[in-house]
Amino acid sequence: MRMNYNIAVLSGDGIGPEVMTEAIKVLDKVGQKFGHQFAWHYRDMGGIAIDRHGTPLPNDTLKTCKKSDAVLLGAVGGPKWDDPKAKTRPEDGLLGLRKGLGLFANLRPVKVLPMLVDSTNFKPGIVTGVDLVVVRELTGGLYFGKPKRQWRTTRGRRAVDTLAYSEQEIERILQVGFELARSRRKKLTSVDKANVLESSRLWRQVAIEMAPRYPDVELEHMLVDSCAMRLIQRPADLDVVVTENTFGDILTDEASMLAGSMGMLPSASLSGGLSSGASFGLYEPIHGSAPRRAGQNLANPIATILSGAMMLRYSLGLEAEARAVEKAVLGVLEAGHRTYDIVEPGKTSVGTREMGDLVAGRI
Ligand code: IPM
Ligand code: MG
Numbered sequence: 001m002r003m004n005y006n007i008a009v010l011s012g013d014g015i016g017p018e019v020m021t022e023a024i025k026v027l028d029k030v031g032q033k034f035g036h037q038f039a040w041h042y043r044d045m046g047g048i049a050i051d052r053h054g055t056p057l058p059n060d061t062l063k064t065c066k067k068s069d070a071v072l073l074g075a076v077g078g079p080k081w082d083d084p085k086a087k088t089r090p091e092d093g094l095l096g097l098r099k100g101l102g103l104f105a106n107l108r109p110v111k112v113l114p115m116l117v118d119s120t121n122f123k124p125g126i127v128t129g130v131d132l133v134v135v136r137e138l139t140g141g142l143y144f145g146k147p148k149r150q151w152r153t154t155r156g157r158r159a160v161d162t163l164a165y166s167e168q169e170i171e172r173i174l175q176v177g178f179e180l181a182r183s184r185r186k187k188l189t190s191v192d193k194a195n196v197l198e199s200s201r202l203w204r205q206v207a208i209e210m211a212p213r214y215p216d217v218e219l220e221h222m223l224v225d226s227c228a229m230r231l232i233q234r235p236a237d238l239d240v241v242v243t244e245n246t247f248g249d250i251l252t253d254e255a256s257m258l259a260g261s262m263g264m265l266p267s268a269s270l271s272g273g274l275s276s277g278a279s280f281g282l283y284e285p286i287h288g289s290a291p292r293r294a295g296q297n298l299a300n301p302i303a304t305i306l307s308g309a310m311m312l313r314y315s316l317g318l319e320a321e322a323r324a325v326e327k328a329v330l331g332v333l334e335a336g337h338r339t340y341d342i343v344e345p346g347k348t349s350v351g352t353r354e355m356g357d358l359v360a361g362r363i
Contacts, residue, residue: 008070009024019301030324104271105172105176105270106134107136112260116342165244173242224250231254266283325363
């Protein structure tokens, strides 16, 4: 087993650096305990990179990521860089990384922990037992399809985005979905809009063609509007949901609400399949940079800490270490510690640093 790992760290903007510090605190503790050395390579990305280098994704940042075993990311963006007329945005850095690193498979798990059921906006009967993963295609569809432009005509301005997928792109993301389902409750929900979109009809055909290769996995097809409804009606029925880029963007924000706070949810973006055991990947909390919370030791670092666990599992192949992190987080929550976003009214909460210390203390 290898013991030295190079990790690119892109803390980004807003609360990004604060939650990242805590994730690294926890991972260094894992390193001590299990005998690994993590070399952290800090680089600028997002708004901070625009300020310092005039671009959200400097070449050196991309190069460092490519040379590393994995990438940890905090959050990017903020009102300072929000002008819709701006030439470049922090988010462009994120999209450039996804494309530049070939991160086509985005895994967004949503697990409702029993002790947090009451901090969600849902009745306990709806969210109890929810344990699903959305597998979102991340380098195709509307985000990257060409043509993509805006222009003037004699009758006013027009704009176009393109929703395009090749069968290879569809097959590799569906494969991740099937494999993940196989390692879990063996149910795959493929989400599309095949009643309207040609790209969705291809998607559904490819899914049907692949199904015989995974006889142990139950495949169901669901239209995206119906899936949006299912997610808040009977979310516990869902196991693995696989879908194209834009649908996945929307459905994962919706799904995140089931868990009570975005501050709890990690994500992985992988460039290889799951079967390899160790795929290059980028790991980030699903929440944003929360500029109004920045610098106050308030933010919940658990999403970033759990993203670190996903990194241990999917990019470094360190399953026992990943579980140790997840167990430590559970232990801290079971002991009743809460950051502001998940605290019950009237109870006291802990800060970002304290939460990081508590989790690291249980590794
Ligand atoms: C996400 C975000 C990004 C996306 C934005 C920041 C470009 O919403 O990761 O879901 O749309 O993919
Ligand atoms: Mg989104």
